Amino acid sequence: MFAGTLTLTIAGTGYTLQRVNQDSYGSEYQFSGTTDAVNLKIRHSNDTVDGDGLVMRRHNVYIERVIYPTPSTTIKKQSFTFTMRGGKLEDPVPMADVAKAALVWLSATSYSALNDISIGVN
16 A cells, blocks of 8 residues: 555656545545646556466556646646556566666657657658
């Protein structure tokens, strides 16, 4: 189980999210301020048996930030989702190592290049 609060830093601003739900399948945390809100959801599940006969344990993490509209701007939303999967009975450290590698790669990648790919601009 995670702590009752989690802190996420987005663009240099720390957001302390409060746990609003905890059950055997995951957790949910929220922050709501005067100008924006941040939501974090963690869900755990088991996949069905795959072609190799393995049951994979799935961990989904979803983070969303909503910037409230003002008289001169519209509402804005940004989100990030990732899934980690590993054998149900396996050590979770190698799975976390793969996730860390992906996040390091993402932090070193040109975001404008990712945007160009996503909208089909070459």
